[in-house]
Amino acid sequence: xxxxDNVKRSADAGVAGGHHGDVMALPxxxxxxxxxxxxxxxxxxxxxxxxxxxxxxxxxxxxxxxxTKSYFIFTLALGLVMAQxxxxxxxxxxxxxxxxxxxxxxYWGAYIATFVFWVGMSHSGTIVSSILRLTQAxxxxxxLRAAEAMTAFSLMVAGLFPLIHVGRLWxxxxxxxxxxxxxxxxxxxxxxxxxFCAINIYLTGSMTFLYIGLLPDLAVARDKAIAxxxxxxxxxxxxxxxWRGSHREWSVYNKCSLFxxxxxxxxxxxxxxxxxxxxxxxxxxxxxxxxxxxxxxxxAIYSGIAAVITLMITLRILFNLDDVIRKFHxxxxxxxxxxxxxxxxxxxxCEFITNWYSHKPEEWEVMAWQGHRFPYHLMVMLGGxxxxxxCLSWRRFRSCMPCMFALTLLVNCGMYIERYLxxxxxxxxxxxxxxxxxxxxxITEVGIIVASFAYFIFLYxxxxxLFPIVTMADVKEGVIVSGDVRLGRHxxxxxxxx
Amino acid sequence: xxxHYTVLGLYRKVETITKAGDPIREAFGVKDGDIEVLSSAAxxxxxxxxxxxxxxxxxxxxxxxxxxxxxxxxxAGVILAGGTGYIMNLIVGGKSPFTYAPTGVITYEFTLLxxxxxxxxxxLYYAGLPNWTDRAYDPxxxxxxxxxxxxxxxxxxxxKAAKIMEDYGAYKIKKGVNDF
Amino acid sequence: xxxxxxxxxxxxxWSMIIDLDRCNGCGACVIGCQAENNVATxxxxxxGKKRNxxxxxxxxxxxxxxxxxxxxxxxxMCQHCAQAPxxxxxxxxxxxxxxxxxxxxxxxxxxxxxxxxxxxxxxxxYFNWFDSxxxxxxxxxxxxxxxxxxxxxxxxxxxxxxxxxxxKDTAKDEGREVQDxxxxxxxxxxxxxxxxxxxxxxxxxxxxxxxxxxxxxISLFEEKGTxxxxxxxxxxxxxxIG
Numbered sequence: 013x014x015x016x017d018n019v020k021r022s023a024d025a026g027v028a029g030g031h032h033g034d035v036m037a038l039p040x041x042x043x044x045x046x047x048x049x050x051x052x053x054x055x056x057x058x059x060x061x062x063x064x065x066x067x068x069x070x071x072x073x074x075x076x077x078x079x080t081k082s083y084f085i086f087t088l089a090l091g092l093v094m095a096q097x098x099x100x101x102x103x104x105x106x107x108x109x110x111x112x113x114x115x116x117x118x119y120w121g122a123y124i125a126t127f128v129f130w131v132g133m134s135h136s137g138t139i140v141s142s143i144l145r146l147t148q149a150x151x152x153x154x155x156l157r158a159a160e161a162m163t164a165f166s167l168m169v170a171g172l173f174p175l176i177h178v179g180r181l182w183x184x185x186x187x188x189x190x191x192x193x194x195x196x197x198x199x200x201x202x203x204x205x206x207x208f209c210a211i212n213i214y215l216t217g218s219m220t221f222l223y224i225g226l227l228p229d230l231a232v233a234r235d236k237a238i239a240x241x242x243x244x245x246x247x248x249x250x251x252x253x254x255w256r257g258s259h260r261e262w263s264v265y266n267k268c269s270l271f272x273x274x275x276x277x278x279x280x281x282x283x284x285x286x287x288x289x290x291x292x293x294x295x296x297x298x299x300x301x302x303x304x305x306x307x308x309x310x311x312a313i314y315s316g317i318a319a320v321i322t323l324m325i326t327l328r329i330l331f332n333l334d335d336v337i338r339k340f341h342x343x344x345x346x347x348x349x350x351x352x353x354x355x356x357x358x359x360x361x362c363e364f365i366t367n368w369y370s371h372k373p374e375e376w377e378v379m380a381w382q383g384h385r386f387p388y389h390l391m392v393m394l395g396g397x398x399x400x401x402x403c404l405s406w407r408r409f410r411s412c413m414p415c416m417f418a419l420t421l422l423v424n425c426g427m428y429i430e431r432y433l434x435x436x437x438x439x440x441x442x443x444x445x446x447x448x449x450x451x452x453x454x455i456t457e458v459g460i461i462v463a464s465f466a467y468f469i470f471l472y473x474x475x476x477x478l479f480p481i482v483t484m485a486d487v488k489e490g491v492i493v494s495g496d497v498r499l500g501r502h503x504x505x506x507x508x509x510x
Numbered sequence: 511x512x513x514h515y516t517v518l519g520l521y522r523k524v525e526t527i528t529k530a531g532d533p534i535r536e537a538f539g540v541k542d543g544d545i546e547v548l549s550s551a552a553x554x555x556x557x558x559x560x561x562x563x564x565x566x567x568x569x570x571x572x573x574x575x576x577x578x579x580x581x582x583x584x585x586a587g588v589i590l591a592g593g594t595g596y597i598m599n600l601i602v603g604g605k606s607p608f609t610y611a612p613t614g615v616i617t618y619e620f621t622l623l624x625x626x627x628x629x630x631x632x633x634l635y636y637a638g639l640p641n642w643t644d645r646a647y648d649p650x651x652x653x654x655x656x657x658x659x660x661x662x663x664x665x666x667x668x669x670k671a672a673k674i675m676e677d678y679g680a681y682k683i684k685k686g687v688n689d690f
Numbered sequence: 691x692x693x694x695x696x697x698x699x700x701x702x703x704w705s706m707i708i709d710l711d712r713c714n715g716c717g718a719c720v721i722g723c724q725a726e727n728n729v730a731t732x733x734x735x736x737x738g739k740k741r742n743x744x745x746x747x748x749x750x751x752x753x754x755x756x757x758x759x760x761x762x763x764x765x766x767m768c769q770h771c772a773q774a775p776x777x778x779x780x781x782x783x784x785x786x787x788x789x790x791x792x793x794x795x796x797x798x799x800x801x802x803x804x805x806x807x808x809x810x811x812x813x814x815x816y817f818n819w820f821d822s823x824x825x826x827x828x829x830x831x832x833x834x835x836x837x838x839x840x841x842x843x844x845x846x847x848x849x850x851x852x853x854x855x856x857x858k859d860t861a862k863d864e865g866r867e868v869q870d871x872x873x874x875x876x877x878x879x880x881x882x883x884x885x886x887x888x889x890x891x892x893x894x895x896x897x898x899x900x901x902x903x904x905x906x907x908i909s910l911f912e913e914k915g916t917x918x919x920x921x922x923x924x925x926x927x928x929x930x931i932g
Contacts, residue, residue, distance in 0.1 A: 065550065065654030108841040109802070110819030116740040117813045119804035179802015179817065179842025186782045186801050189590060196782065196799060197598050200591035201605060201612045204781040204805055209616055213623040220626050224633065232550065235649035253640035256647050258659070261637040262552040263565045264572060268633035271576050275625045282618060294809040295775050295914060443811040443911060446749040446766070449740050488551035488654075508554065601787045603778030604917075 065488065072482040073236055075331040077244075079477060090470040097463020100456045105181055113454040118439040122453040123177040125432040126461050129315070130170030130468075131211070131287050132308070132427065136316025137163030138218045139280040140348070141225075142273035150507050151344045153490045154336045156483040158327060159320050160225055163218045165471040166319075169464050171211060176460060203286065203293045210279075210286040217279050221272050223251075227265070228485035231255035244478065284312040291434065297374035298367075298438035307359040314352045314396075315427035318420040321345050323472075325417045327481065336482050339411045346410035349420075350401065357397035360430075377441040377448075385437075388429050395426020514661050515668040516646045516690050518548070519680030521656045524558065530678035531559045534660055537674060538667055544690070548647065548657030558656065568636050575632030576625040583624025587617030646689045648682070655682075661690040702858075702868065703791040704849055705891035706875070707901040708765055709923040712885035715748050715763030722880030723767075726850060728836045730822030743816045745847040746877055765877070765886070768793060768814045768847035769910060769918030776806035776815060784844070791919050792849055800843040807844060811911050815846045849888070850875035870896050891919075 104111040114121040137159035144152035178184050187198050187208050198205050230252040237245035255261065288308035291299040321342060328337045367375045382389065394400075403409045403419055410416065436451050453461075475481070493508040521527040527547065535545060542564040549558065555565050592613035599607045633639065651657050658680070660671050672683045723729065723746040730743050746767040753760045770793045777785050777793065784800035787793055807815040821841040824832060832838065835852035839845050850873075857873035870889050878886040889898035901907060906923040909916075 069653055108820035109817070110736070110741065114804075115819075116742075116816070117807075119807040119817065174803070177803070179804065179844075180800070180840070181842075183801045186799065189594070197594055198781055199600075199602060199778070199783045200595055200616055201602060201609055201778045202781040202805070203779060204803055206612065206615045206619070208781065209619050213619050213626075216623060217626045220630055224630065228550075232652040235652040239649060249642070253634075254642045254645065255639065256645060257548050257550055257651055258546040259549070259553070259555075259559060260546065260565065260568070261639070262549070263555055264568060264633055264636040266552055267569055267572050268629050271573070271629040271632070272626065275576070275622050275629065279619070279622045279626075282622075286615065290805075294779065294805075295811060296808060439808060442813055443914070444749075444766075444813045446751075446764075447740075447813040485551055492551055492553060600783055602780070602783065602785075603775065604773035604787070605778055 068487070069232055069236065069484065072333070072336060072484055073233060073480055075333070075476055076233065076478070076480055077236070077240065077242060083473070083477075087470065087473055090466045090473065093466035094463050094470060097460045097466070100459040100463075101176060104176075104456055104460075109177075109179055111454065111456040113452055113457060115449065115451070117442050117444075117447045117449060118436060118451040120177070120435055120439060121451055122432065122436075122457045122461060123173050125428070125435045126464060127170055127173035127177070128287060128308075128431045128435070129428050130166045130173065130464070131284060132312035132315045132431070133166035133319050133424075134163045134170060134214070134218070134316070135280055135284055135309070135312035136318075136320045137161065137166075138221050138276045139313060140317060140320065141221075142277045142280075145269065145273045146277070148507075149344075150490055150494065151341055153486040154482050155320070155324060155341055155345075156486055157222075157225060157229075157479075157481055158323060160218065160222045161472065161475050161479075161481075162316075162320060162323060164215070164222050165468055165475070167211065167215045167218060168471065169468045171215065172464065172467075174208075203289045206286045207290055210283045214279050214283040217272075217276055221276050224265075224268060224272060225483065225486075226251075226479060227253065227255055228257065229480040229483065231257065232484055233480050247478075281309045284309045291438075296438060296442060297372070298378040298441075299434075301363070301366075303359065303363055303366075307363060310352065310356045310359055311427060311430065314349070314356045315424050317345060317349045317352055318423035318427070321349065321416055322420040322424070325413050325420075327476075328413070331476070331481070333482065336487075339413070342413065342416055343407065343410045346404050346416060349423075350404040353397060353400045353404065353423075357401065360392075360397060374441075374443060378438050381437045381441050382433055385433075388433060392426045392430045392433065395422040395424075396430060513688055514663055514690060515665060516686045517660050517662070517668055517671040517675060518646045518648060518684040518686070519658045519672070519675035520648055520650055520682040520684075521658065521680055523679075524553075524656065526679035527558055527656045527658055530658055530675055530680065533678065534658070534671055534674050535560075537670065538660075538662055540660060540662075544661040546659040546690075548651045548659060550652050550654055559658075572632045572636055575635070576628035579624040579628025579631070580621045583621040584617055586624065587620030588613060590620065591616035644689060646684065646686045648684060650682070659690070701892065702890045703892045704770075704854065704919060705791070705889065705898045705902065706770075706849060706878075706920045707887045707898050707907065707923060708920065709885045709887075709901075710762070710764065711923065712883045713748075713763045713765060714883060715750060715761070716882060717748050718880045718882060719765060719877035719886065720744050720746050720748060722876040723847070725831065726833055726836070726853075726876035727848070728824075728832050728838050729845075730818070730824075730839075731828075732820075732822075736819070741817075741819050743818075743822075743845070745814075745816065745845070747814075764922075766812060766814060766910075767877070767920065768849075769812055769916065769920045770847075770849060771916035771918045773915060773917050775809040775811065775914075775916060779805045779809050781805070790854075792851070792854075793846075794848065794851065795844060795846055797837060797839050797843045797845065802842040802844065804844065811914050811916070815844050818843055818845065867893075 100111075112121060112123065141152070141156045141159050144156070175181055175184055186196055187205065189198050200206075230248055234245060234248040234252045236242075237248050285305040285308065288304040292301060292304035294300060324337050324342060324345070328334050367379055400419060400423055403415070440450055441448055490507070494505055497504050497506050519530065521530065531545070531547075534540060545559065547558040592608050595613075596608045601607070646659055648655065648657060658675060662668050662671055668685055672685060675683060724731075724744065727745060729745055732741055732743060736742070746765060749764040749766050751762045751764065753762060770791065772787075772791065774785075774787065774793045777787055781803060782799050782801055783796070785793060785795050785806055802817065804817055807813070807817060818839050818841045822838060824838070833852075853875060854873050857868055861868045861872055868890060873888060875886070875888050878888050887897050887901060889896040891898050891902060893899060901923060902921050904923065907921045908924050909918045909921055
């Protein structure tokens with residue numbers, strides 16, 4: 013089947029023109045379909061909604077333009093949670109970091125664990141999105157935006173934690189290489205400096221990725237906003253850059269997306285590797301290990317994909333998007349999560365068994381300390397590996413929304429505790445036995461960390477009201493480049509790949 | 511070339527718009543860059559209009575932007591991490607003033623940062639964005655209509671082009687001046 | 691003992707030798723250090739949370755089972771490592787190695803990431819968790835030669851930098867090199883048993899050089915490869931730390 017034929021066929025099905033049903037009638041194929049072929053059914057379920065483009069636009073832009081009362085109440089509640097965190101933060105800044113529970117040998121505590129967690133969360137979006145873009149996985153299309161936005165926002169939250177954590181916030185700009193009379197220059201030999209560069213560059217990259225992906229949809233939203241006389245037209249006009257959807261624009265745009273996908277795919281793993289090097293570059297037993305780079309990256313992707321699933325299910329329920337984000341998507345993401353869970357478990361085991369077997373006293377001490385916190389480990393084991401791998405192996409579980417919601421939350425709880433177990437116990441049991449102590453977070457730390465979660469949700473809630481949350485252009489493209497082929501009694505959906 | 515005139519014809523079907531492109535080009539000898547198709551989603555190159563050659567030229571150059579910017583970033587990274595460390599010599603941890611591994615890490619990051627910037631610049635440069643002026647456009651394009659946009663240089667040609675478009679099935683015609 | 695680059699090119703390379711056989715754990719050095727360097731007192735509660743700021747602390751180790759118990763003391767301060775793990779991880783060069791082999795902390799540069807504290811195997815870097823307070827009569831004993839640190843910066847033993855400066859200046863005025871006994875850090879001055887000796891290890895006639903080459907000298911955590919400038923003379927019978 014030639015490309016042109018295929019384009020014509022799918023277009024004739026009424027997608028591009030907005031009027032449909034004249035050439036290839038979908039219902040006719042439906043009657044041909046063997047009800048047993050579940051895969052085919054999943055694809056068909058996908059296609060239904062996209063046939064009427066105008067309706068599709070209105071449907072997917074609805075969360076953006078129409079706001080319910082409960083939304084405002086919810087945002088207000090988030091604002092209150094953020095306010096208490098801000099209060100704690102301001103108090104801590106003016107009084108001193110002693111407000112946090114960290115002390116002599118445990119110089120990094122829950123703040124840094126949370127920082128690692130949020131950086132990890134940011135690895136879902138762009139990495140998943142660019143892998144799926146590059147492999148041209150068709151099912152990716154509706155979820156790209158939501159995932160990319162997650163990257164940008166979790167990085168924005170993560171970026172706050174080093175600032176909350178430093179002793180002299182008002183001098184934190186010393187890390188920026190500004191040539192000035194101060195005659196200060198950052199030390200590029202420090203892993204923190206690499207981290208600073210990597211996080212900022214990743215933030216720039218993922219924001220760009222998000223924005224470039226948003227561009228055609230901004231144009232659609234702009235047209236709608238102008239037609240409705242909505243106030244959003246003012247910024248949408250500016251941000252859409254005068255996008256018209258000319259073929260030249262599309263062609264250049266696709267190429268640019270490809271570049272960005274490749275570059276982001278190179279940046280993202282390096283970022284979490286560098287975050288892991290904040291630990292691995294030290295000579296602290298337990299941290300100083302070569303496995304940390306890949307281990308952190310896999311852990312990041314793991315918690316990231318779990319968060320994407322949680323988020324997808326939430327969006328689906330809250331904004332009535334169950335015909336855009338289908339069970340099929342959650343199922344596919346679940347398979348991806350299963351693979352990553354297995355890889356992560358492998359790393360977890362590798363890290364454990366090398367320490368356990370060599371039984372070096374300084375490393376063993378850390379493990380013993382962790383061993384006393386068995387419930388934490390149980391949580392990591394269950395959430396991180398055993399339970400997840402078992403549950404995700406069943407298709408029925410993967411397509412059960414409440415189950416997946418609960419499981420992905422459990423995964424992220426497990427991953428949070430795992431980060432905590434990486435940062436804290438190792439500092440509690442350092443080389444010098446005279447300085448061994450334990451650490452518990454204080455109310456200040458808990459308050460700020462809770463507020464960070466509220467801040468993330470808040471950013472997301474604001475984003476949904478200002479920008480289109482479904483990747484409309486990609487979905488439309490998906491319909492254009494795919495068509496149906498009959499194979500005996502089956503109907504198979506095929507997709508053109510360039 | 512002081513003034514130009516544009517005609518934007520809106521179509522509903524891929525079939526019709528693909529038929530309308532060639533007659534217009536033949537009638538006025540329109541150059542590659544003077545005819546455009548507006549759509550709400552990306553069609554494969556050449557699916558709607560025979561402009562593969564022009565786009566091919568653009569595409570073959572577009573990669574130069576991120577590529578060359580990547581080189582700039584590479585240089586920036588080496589100078590920033592290695593160079594300044596070497597000039598402003600301060601010994602830490604018994605390490606030499608110029609260190610390969612940390613310079614490599616920073617250089618890698620900066621190469622990619624400039625690559626990102628280069629990609630965006632390539633988009634802006636080759637797509638002619640941003641352009642906030644009132645250009646020939648119709649909001650129906652966002653809802654799935656396909657627009658055929660042509661640029662001509664006289665009023666009569668504009669009328670003629672509009673006629674041809676109508677003959678080939680455009681359901682809506684928009685005429686404009688200097689807004690290609 | 692391996693010597694590192696700086697030592698060859700400079701006149702001075704400061705070193706401190708602590709004789710563990712002579713230490714009886716009285717803690718006078720801790721007080722001497724605190725008075726000399728304006729080290730903040732943090733109060734009972736904070737000390738309970740391990741937030742004490744003593745640049746020099748006496749680590750107490752108890753050996754054996756009752757009734758055959760032996761108590762050993764180890765004065766622990768910044769070891770001024772030649773290959774200091776704390777220096778290279780600081781993103782703002784707040785700590786670096788000076789040409790005389792000292793690991794110096796620049797308080798005004800420090801932004802308080804505490805990375806150095808995490809990478810110090812000896813755990814001898816201290817963080818100012820709160821603003822230090824020196825209520826009424828105490829402020830009169832503050833040493834004008836040493837700055838009082840702001841909250842949010844790291845601090846640690848400087849081997850009494852101010853005294854080293856003064857000793858060098860005096861020697862320069864008199865037109866000679868610094869000799870043994872010119873410079874005495876507060877801890878060495880206070881130690882009643884004379885367990886602490888300070889001097890220039892580049893001078894082969896100096897006390898510290900001789901002690902460092904006496905065969906009893908050890909470095910703490912030698913396997914870490916940090917090459918400290920502070921060395922310990924191990925005890926004759928009970929080798930607690932070596």
